[in-house]
Amino acid sequence: MSTSGKLVGFYGFKVCPFCGGGVEYAGITIGHIFPGAHTGQMYLCGRCGYQGSFIIEVDDLKEVNKIEEDCRQRKGDGTLKVPSFRFPGNWIWFWRGVLVLMVVSLILGLLVNLYRIVA
Numbered sequence: 001m002s003t004s005g006k007l008v009g010f011y012g013f014k015v016c017p018f019c020g021g022g023v024e025y026a027g028i029t030i031g032h033i034f035p036g037a038h039t040g041q042m043y044l045c046g047r048c049g050y051q052g053s054f055i056i057e058v059d060d061l062k063e064v065n066k067i068e069e070d071c072r073q074r075k076g077d078g079t080l081k082v083p084s085f086r087f088p089g090n091w092i093w094f095w096r097g098v099l100v101l102m103v104v105s106l107i108l109g110l111l112v113n114l115y116r117i118v119a
Contacts, residue, residue, distance in 0.1 A: 012058055013057065013059070013061065014055050014056070015058060015064055016048060016050050016055065016056075016071075017050070017054055017055060017056055018045070019045060019047050019048040019050070020064070020067045020068030020069070020070070020071040020072070021045050021046065021068070022047075023045045023050070023055050024043065024044050024046065025042075025043060026043055026044045027041070027042060043055050
């Protein structure tokens, strides 16, 4: 709680380090380079598409506005670049395609086995 009587979030504000926008918690991930490695919590920025575990946490809304303004200024100067990696917006279609291929291969495998039993 703040001394001014206004309620502040218990954990403060979570801010994107590239654009100053708000980030959303995306869960805990397992490493992609080292599959057994735990890489920590992942956050997603809805504004610039940043995906990563490094974020800025602040307690005051004025600090959020300062960070946002600083990010905007540094992007204008060219000293801050938004990360180039993003998941495609239509990634869900990829996983749907994978699911369809798995179901088709399962059905074909069952038909082949059934044919071998009958023949």
